[in-house]
Amino acid sequence: MATFALCTRFLPHLRHPGLYPRTYQFRNVPSINRAQHTHTHTHTPRKPTRLKLPPILSLFVAVSGLIYYAATLHISPQPKTLNPQTFTEYILTSKTPVTTSPPSHTAIFSLRPVHHPSQPLPFSEGILSVQIKQPQLQIARSYTPLPSSTTGEDDGALRFLVKREPGGEMTGYLFSLGVEDRLFLRGPTVEYIFPPAGEVDKTLFIAGGTGIAPALQLAANSLAPETEILWAVRRRAETEGVMADEVERLVRKIKGKVSVRVFVDAEGGIRIQDVERGIEGGKVAVVVSGPEGFIKWVAGEKVWRGGREEQGKLGGIIRKVLERSGGEVTVFKL
Ligand SMILES: Cc1cc2nc3c(=O)[nH]c(=O)nc-3n(C[C@H](O)[C@H](O)[C@H](O)COP(=O)(O)OP(=O)(O)OC[C@H]3O[C@@H](n4cnc5c(N)ncnc54)[C@H](O)[C@@H]3O)c2cc1C
Structure with missing residues (x-):
């Protein structure tokens, strides 16, 4: 929360999914708080055996490999639900000013995910934030979900209290959105x-x-x-x-x-x-x-x-x- 000038420019070439195995990230958290599990594994190398294949069979194996590789490119698309690596789609369901008289600079934004999440966010771990993208400027800013307002099944809906900053790049964009408009989120990050x-x-x-x-x-x-x-x-x-x-x-x-x-x-x-x-x-x-x-x-x-x-x-x-x-x-x- 501290820096209102914090700005995260996208670096998609550095955000290879394989580099981020967790389903959520940690920020500003002393490493002493995180459990570390290391395993030592001893392994005696076996003598390599070389397989000799006839040329026609080698060609068949190579072509099959290529076909499998091309096919898996299509069957492993980016995750559709909230994750720290890629932005996922949400719909703005309401935007309610905190007060109308006098008009307030803050409003509660309610968002519903386009794709139903497979698991709830880890709210019991710590304070979570998520990033929202400003698509024209290619920037993202962090926001903190409010506690769920329902007691029923978790449908992945999120609500945020947002203050409109005069001249703010992200909040200017957020406050310009209307109900049913699409937004793109990634996260969560455990802040504490x-x-x-x-x-x-x-x-x-x-x-x-x-x-x-x-x-x-x-x-x-x-x-x-x-x-x-x-x-x-x-x-x-x-x-x-x-x-x-x-x-x-x-x-x-x-x-x-x-x-x-x-x-x-x-x-x-x-x-x-x-x-x-x-x-x-x-x-x-x-x-x-x-x-x-x-x-x-x-x-x-x-x-x-x-x-x-x-x-x-x-x-x-x-x-x-x-x-x-x-x-x-x-x-x-x-
Ligand atoms: C973990 C985390 C959680 C957060 N949660 C929330 C939340 O729940 N709700 C919330 O409202 N905010 C939250 N924030 C803050 C939020 O991320 C944004 O920083 C905030 O909304 C302002 O974004 P902006 O792009 O509109 O403003 P910016 O464009 O970043 O501008 C902020 C202010 O600085 C001024 N400014 C910008 N550049 C300059 C400059 N060069 N010289 C002088 N002044 C300048 C602008 O005029 C504006 O008043 C959180 C931040 C963090 C890090």
Whole structure:
């Protein structure tokens, strides 16, 4: 979430499917969190035996091989359902502004896949994002699916809370689309792996603006016994209308596990005491998500090193709180 200027140009020649064996990718996740399985396999080489074939039979074998190769080119097409390598087709089913009065800069986009997915997305692993393509400019940007609004069968539908950026290349395109228009998505990427059961007593999620989308996704799926969300917004209207419904629905669904507090900038925003109270008592995983400036103010800035975005030093309000009162805390900047 951190970089609103992040831009992924397509490099199709580097995206050979064989190079990406996973059905989803990981980003910004310390490798220590990932299970590594290595197998050692000993093998005694056998003496090679050479097969001698008559010339006519060799020709037959070669031609059959060519025919098989040509045929398999047609029977192994690109996957049709969401995958990290290729873009798959979705249809925009609705585009609902968060509020109409006053008109809001944010809207919830609902998408349905053209091809029914064979398996659900791994929401229980961690916070997932997917990329949406802007076909004219050949760019893609990441967006965070909101938790599912249905309790029935998973039909692969995805919903996104998107803020329209003035002059934004992708959001200008998204907001210009109409219902029934086609979009192209790839992913998912796991942006943050949930701590295993029993590892934390609570998650404190500090979200700015559309950073509420990963906060709700985490609250709906993580194993932490409690999630407290501090949601900072420029205008209260961003938390009303369909977003108020969204938050209320989740709070009802996972009763007692999640609380959401709204902080409006003009009314003072998030204060140091709010963060202090949030990390009191037990082991707390703090996750921060929102625009670059917000992340810097809350937890210090993320840094780019060797073409990769890294966590950077802990700073901002959280550092001040920990220096003042201590605490058993891990911090992750999305
Ligand atoms: C993992 C992840 C998840 C995300 N999830 C969401 C989500 O759920 N919802 C959401 O709304 N966003 C999300 N984002 C942000 C999203 O990916 C886009 O960055 C965002 O929508 C803006 O894209 P854009 O192409 O419209 O804007 P851009 O064209 O990238 O522009 C962004 C802003 O910068 C300004 N700008 C651009 N270039 C310059 C320049 N050279 N000089 C000065 N100003 C400039 C533009 O005017 C605009 O105001 C996520 C990002 C990440 C990395």
